[in-house]
Amino acid sequence: VPIQTKARSFERARLDNGLQVVISPDRTVPLVGVAVAYDVGWRSEPEGRTGFAHLFEHMMFQGSRNVGKVEHIRLVESSGGVFNGHTLPDLTAYYEALPSGALELALFLEADRMAAPAITEENLRNQIAVVEEEIKVNVLNQPYGGFPWITLPELAFDTYPNSHNGYGDFSHLEKASVEDAVDFHARYYSPENAVLAIAGDCDPAEVMGLVERYFGPIPRVATPAHGPWPEAPLAKSRRKTYKDPRAPQPAFAVGLRTPDPIAEFDRYLSYSIVASVLASGDASRLRSRLVHTERTVTDVSSRLGIFGEDAIIMRQPVLFQIIVFHPGIAGTDDILRVVNDEVSRLADEGPTQDELDRVAIGWRSGFWRAMDSVLQRSVTLASLEVIHRRAELMDEIPGRIAEITAGDVATAAADLASQKQAVVEVRPATGRRP
Amino acid sequence: MTTVTRPAIRDLAPPKPPSISSIELSGEMRLIVVHKPSVPLAEIRLVLPLGSEQISNPAAPLVLSESLFAGTEDLDRTEIASAVERLGGSLGAHVDRDALIVGGSAIASNLSRLLALLEDVLATATFPVSEVTADRSRLADEVTIALSRPETIAEEIFDEAIYGNHPYATRIPRPTVLRRVTSPTLRELRKKVVSSRGATLVVVGDTDPKKVTRTVKDTLGNWAAYSRRKSTTLSRVRAIEPGPLQLRDRPGAVQSNVRIGGVAPARTSPDWPATALASLVTGGMFTSRLVTNLRERNGYAYSPRLRIHHGRAGSVSTFVADVATDVTGAALNETLFEFGRVASVGIEQDELDAARRYAIGTFLTSTATQAGLASTLAGLLADGVDPEYLATYPARLSRVTLSEVNRAARQYFAPSQLTTIVVGDARIVFPQLEILKERVELV
Helix, strand or coil, X not given: CCCCCCCCCCEEEECCXXXXXXXXXXXXXXXXXXXXXXXXXXXXXXXXXXXXXXXHHHHCCCCECCECCCHHHHHHHHCCCEEEEEECCCCEEEEEEEEHHHHHHHHHHHHHXXXXXXXXXXXXHHHHHHHHHHHHHHHHCCCCCCCCCCHHHHHHCXXXXXXXXXXXXXXXXXXXXXXXXHHHHHHHCCHHHEEEEEEECCCHHHHHHHHHHHHCCCCCCCCCCCCCCCCCCCCCCEEEEEEECCCCCCEEEEEXXXXXXXXXXXXXXXXXXXXXXXXXXXXXXXXXXXXXXXXXXXXXXXXXCCCCCCCCCCCCCCEEEXXXXXXXXXXXXXXXXXXXXXXXXXXXXXXXXXXXXXHHHHHHHHHXXXXXXXXXXXXXXXXXXXXXXCCCHHHHHHHHHHHCCHHHHHHHXXXXXXXXXXXXXXXXXXXXXX | CCCCCCCCCCCCCCCCCCCEEEEEEHHHEEEEEEECCCCCEEEEEEEEECCHHHHXXXXXXXXXXXXXXXXXXXXXXXXXXXXXXXXXXXXXEEECCCEEEEEEEEEHHHHHHHHHHHHHHXXXXXXXXXXXXXXXHXXXXXXXXXXXXXXXXXXXXXXXXXXXXXXXXXXCCCHHHHCCCCHHHHHHHHHHHCCCCCXXXXXXXXXXXXXXXXXXXXXXXXXXXXXXXXXXCCCCCCCCCXXXXXXXXXXXXXXXXXXXXXXXXXXXXXCHHHHHHHHHHHHHCXXXXXXXXXXXHCCCECCCEEEEEEXXXXXXXXXXXXXXXXXXXXXXXXXXXXXXXXXXXCCCHHXXXXXXXXXXXXXXXXXXXXXXXXXXXXXXXXXXXXXXHHHHHHHHHHHCCHHHHHHHHHHHHCHHHCEEEEEECHHXXXXXXXXXXXXXXXX
């Protein structure tokens, strides 16, 4: 299929204090997306302080040297903007989309909190309470809460950075102190440890002047060490089963290892194609067989990373996951046999050219869809630059996906088939079917 | 601390509304085309209105939305899915409150192929017995999971309390009912629902409107020519007298799910822009009174929010807060206090100004992408609102006065007019709630 391309160049610059800036102008909408990604995530948080990276993300919205509590958000919203932040294993991102007339305000706000967020005892206690409610909403009060994003890494890895729960234990969160927060900020929230990306309705030269004005005075600080945190492959398969009293049906997830997502990026992408061929869409192999033909499974999916969206913005090690929800007609081992069977078949026969073409065009259109949102574009550029030092990947990935061969995918599947597996199983408290 | 001047916000020219072409096609179908060449993709949404009979019996429409893609005269499910993927696209359906919405996307140069596939599905879906059996059973399993979520339980109790006997009260089909939906039922339902009369197709993307119109006539003309349906009526949602606070026991729950709301004006009502702004100040934005109080001041809830949900038969405000069990009473007290304050004392001019800029800015953001604009248009059409709304809404917001906002707050957010329900651990929560409400009823 011939694909038209509309080149959308971006520019980059670096301030003397080390802040990397990426600008992607697009005058077709009167909006700008502004993203600041910091090279720190929950894999870097100290032992005994699980959940601290995410708690600190909350602290960044509590005001800063020249901005009062709630004023940061008040200024963004009252200029017509929307905002959010997220904490991932290897990075923390802050972002807003605003009418372009408010770009300077957004840069002022991001610079002010990069320089000096308002870390006070009162703000900290308040945000610990808010984070605990967030964890209750998303984990403790939910069926399948934390499955598998918390429970699979706990089983599949042995070292603290990779295996611990990024949301954190309440006991750790409650021990967090102002001093911890001040140290964390000093170490990780420096200009050289961050990337600022601006996408949308702006003039790059004008933007650079503003960036220099607001971010330029922030002092340079030595950049901390970052992972990777490699772990040896599993020597033996592992299985853990736990009861979820809120879950109405059984479920399980399989965790496997992938190649280095930075040094061996193309090889890593071939594992992502394995995931798509196996379980993306009704034509995929596992979905077609387990959901629609054998009908032993309600839902099957496969992804790389923790949440899937973070697949290309993580350092080593990254899990390859297969996640299955099923009504219990068949047992975990029966379903797992089919899963393993399909991975082996893909290793032996490789994907068809049609499967490869479908995955490639899917990435291409997914790329355009992401480009259509100034917010998503700014977040993606900043995140790729933090992890890969290469925002250009945003444009390049669809082409690199298209170059991966059937042989590459078969090799990836063969490696996956040969590995020892970590399998975490969720059992409902009652086997009753309503 | 010296005060640093905040950078001024540069005012922009009023946003240019999208240029929308609306075309009446044969078969009493309407086509809405927006030329939006931001990226080389195209989005489609086909809005098929549901009648009150289908809204009251949501099981069959839900299975239809899945089994529509289970096979046609020419293609099986896998072939349909592969064909869509080859276009760099997607195709699926979901049941909205008032409509079955078929949505899809593709690389723009593949739009005609996507429409041809759509036509094949609409006109010749076969609903194979074995596929329908599997789909309904899988959906029953998915609904079982959904019904175990506290948010879903709260939504159901709230809807029953707000809508009473109105068809809108029954949103989520029961698993046992889903398991009884058959292939013949779906074929009958298709005649009623998957029909061109009253349907609207939205196309947004990097495509020429004239060419799109021709393509749609060529591809969907055949389907439109034979499909007909009776027009259906739906009674309006009426304001109800709030009853006692309804409490559903969920023993051991670490949080209580609080829902508060009442009837709100439709988007076509003259009251709407003022009510939208009043709701933003009350609880619709992060810096609203309710979020500032419950989250930033008290740490009671993670993301409390007041929203207004629109339907063809009426609109309803809903305040959602999931709060820690031991502070449920305290959180409800603060919530009712903020509603009471906004309704009886009113809001300030600077709050109105901030809400207005927020409303216009977020309206721009949500319609800035092809997918966002297509879905916004589909939502308007499902509610029976003319797409002209997109062009006039920012100006309507700009004209709202403080006294209009305060009147709207009094009319729509007075605690005496609002219905409250709670899902939580009754043993702990009941005594807390009894202090605040005259009557608390376990449901």
